[in-house]
Amino acid sequence: MFTLPHLKPIKSYKSIALLTSGGDSPGMNPAIRGVVRAALNSGIESVYGIQRGYSGLITADIHKLTSRSVTNIIQRGGTMLKSARCLEFKEPAIRAQAAQILRDKNIEALIVIGGDGSMAGAHLLTEETGIPVIGLPGTIDNDIPGSDDTIGFDTAVNTALDAIDKIRDTALSHERLFLVEVMGRNSGFIATQVGIACGAELVIVPEYAFDLHDLCVTLAQQRASGQGSSGIIVIAEGKDPGLTSRIAYQLEELGQDPKICILGHIQRGGSPSGHDRMLASCLGASAVHYLLAGFNDILVGVRQGTIVDIPLRKVISEKKILDRNIFDITTLLHK
Ligand SMILES: Nc1ncnc2c1ncn2[C@@H]1O[C@H](COP(=O)(O)OP(=O)(O)OP(=O)(O)O)[C@@H](O)[C@H]1O
Ligand SMILES: O=P(O)(O)OC[C@H]1O[C@](O)(CO)[C@@H](O)[C@@H]1O
Numbered sequence: 001m002f003t004l005p006h007l008k009p010i011k012s013y014k015s016i017a018l019l020t021s022g023g024d025s026p027g028m029n030p031a032i033r034g035v036v037r038a039a040l041n042s043g044i045e046s047v048y049g050i051q052r053g054y055s056g057l058i059t060a061d062i063h064k065l066t067s068r069s070v071t072n073i074i075q076r077g078g079t080m081l082k083s084a085r086c087l088e089f090k091e092p093a094i095r096a097q098a099a100q101i102l103r104d105k106n107i108e109a110l111i112v113i114g115g116d117g118s119m120a121g122a123h124l125l126t127e128e129t130g131i132p133v134i135g136l137p138g139t140i141d142n143d144i145p146g147s148d149d150t151i152g153f154d155t156a157v158n159t160a161l162d163a164i165d166k167i168r169d170t171a172l173s174h175e176r177l178f179l180v181e182v183m184g185r186n187s188g189f190i191a192t193q194v195g196i197a198c199g200a201e202l203v204i205v206p207e208y209a210f211d212l213h214d215l216c217v218t219l220a221q222q223r224a225s226g227q228g229s230s231g232i233i234v235i236a237e238g239k240d241p242g243l244t245s246r247i248a249y250q251l252e253e254l255g256q257d258p259k260i261c262i263l264g265h266i267q268r269g270g271s272p273s274g275h276d277r278m279l280a281s282c283l284g285a286s287a288v289h290y291l292l293a294g295f296n297d298i299l300v301g302v303r304q305g306t307i308v309d310i311p312l313r314k315v316i317s318e319k320k321i322l323d324r325n326i327f328d329i330t331t332l333l334h335k
């Protein structure tokens with residue numbers, strides 16, 4: 001359960017829009033539902049859905065949503081508004097064009113549901129054009145500074161765990177070592193949580209450096225001495241697309257026969273967990289409450305169970321730290 005702030009409405013908006021941007025995440029749909037229903041039930045006359053993130057904004061692919069439009073989506077993965085990575089939005093002239101499209105349609109404010117990159121776009125849009133913007137953390141990566149949690153993280157972790165529990169069965173039967181790659185190009189939150197929760201022998205994340213050769217020698221020695229009949233190594237994909245294959249290759253050189261399993265986009269799909277539906281619904285409704293309370297240029301996130309506002313400038317200028325003590329639990333518990 002979350003604690004919601006008491007916010008006094010001091011502003012009135014006739015018309016707002018929302019979009020989902022970056023990698024989709026399970027829970028974006030309940031967040032859309034939360035925003036649309038909270039807005040329409042709080043006196044905002046019109047809510048528009050923008051298709052395909054910032055791509056649909058700059059091509060004016062914008063359609064009115066009603067309370068009925070968001071019926072029966074709370075349990076669905078993906079995003080009914082579709083999502084995209086729109087590189088043109090990094091250009092100030094394109095953002096100015098986007099703002100003009102919103103003004104032409106009398107849309108007075110924008111709610112952006114997405115990851116850290118999407119928040120950078122949202123911040124620049126409001127800073128440069130004055131269009132009020134509220135951000136919601138919608139990413140499986142859980143890498144938004146200032147927010148303990150993001151919409152989709154819990155579901156993605158559980159999806160990976162479901163897969164790894166199955167891999168563990170066959171790993172045990174055949175006394176094999178598996179290298180399981182999970183998502184997280186820049187951050188190891190998924191890998192760390194999944195690694196701890198599946199009882200992984202080792203977790204590799206972009207935040208903490210390791211020596212590839214030493215690591216493989218230790219693993220091979222452990223297995224040669226009979227320690228661990230099966231093994232699960234959880235690896236965050238990181239920036240280097242070949243990392244998992246390189247670890248496998250080194251292990252093969254040392255006489256091991258590791259199997260690779262890349263979970264990939266499976267982690268982005270599926271029905272949102274109860275936790276993510278609750279988080280998304282509360283954040284969606286709260287985004288509207290913050291807007292009506294006169295806030296702008298903020299991300300509405302969650303800290304220690306309380307819904308909070310974080311300036312977008314802070315969100316985009318900091319990096320969320322993966323706590324070393326939590327990461328070290330992975331090695332502490334596997335023996
Ligand atoms: N610096 C920036 N300036 C303007 N717009 C940006 C910037 N960075 C990202 N965006 C916009 O946000 C979109 C999504 O960003 P990005 O691809 O980083 O994903 P994200 O929102 O971080 O989500 P995830 O990491 O979960 O996939 C980009 O395609 C672009 O449209
Ligand atoms: O294949 P895509 O859509 O670029 O997504 C990959 C990236 O998106 C994320 O899954 C987050 O949505 C990252 O972990 C990953 O690096």
Ligand SMILES: [Mg+2]
Pocket residue numbers: 022115116117139141
């Ligand atoms: Mg991101």
